[in-house]
Amino acid sequence: MTLIHPVEHCCSMADVRRNIDALDARIVALMAERSGYMTQAARIKHDPAQIHDQARIDFIVQRVKAMATAQGAPAAVIEAAYRAMIDASIEFERGEFQRLRQEG
Numbered sequence: 001m002t003l004i005h006p007v008e009h010c011c012s013m014a015d016v017r018r019n020i021d022a023l024d025a026r027i028v029a030l031m032a033e034r035s036g037y038m039t040q041a042a043r044i045k046h047d048p049a050q051i052h053d054q055a056r057i058d059f060i061v062q063r064v065k066a067m068a069t070a071q072g073a074p075a076a077v078i079e080a081a082y083r084a085m086i087d088a089s090i091e092f093e094r095g096e097f098q099r100l101r102q103e104g
Contacts, residue, residue: 005071031085038089042096051093057086 010016045051061079068078 034085034089035092038093039096039100042093043100045097048094048097051097052090060086 008015008019010019042051061082064082065075065079068075
């Protein structure tokens with residue numbers, strides 16, 4: 001198992017937390033960007049039934065599990081995180097779909 005992005009050697013929990021906090025800032029920025037695309041999807045889709053696309057979900061989950069394995073990350077953890085993010089994204093997109101139609 002080869003890590004594509006090896007982690008920094010930490011000598012204390014403060015080092016660990018500092019690195020995790022920095023990663024969290026990057027993750028949140030990426031999730032915010034991803035949310036912007038969910039708003040775009042809500043604008044583009046014509047039918048609320050299109051919001052939940054099980055085939056797309058399955059594709060994403062399989063792809064990120066493979067990416068996790070390739071990077072030496074625990075695929076089960078990545079899958080669980082992605083499934084939670086996808087579920088939340090679907091709910092966000094539903095809200096955006098309704099909001100955009102109400103705004104006309």
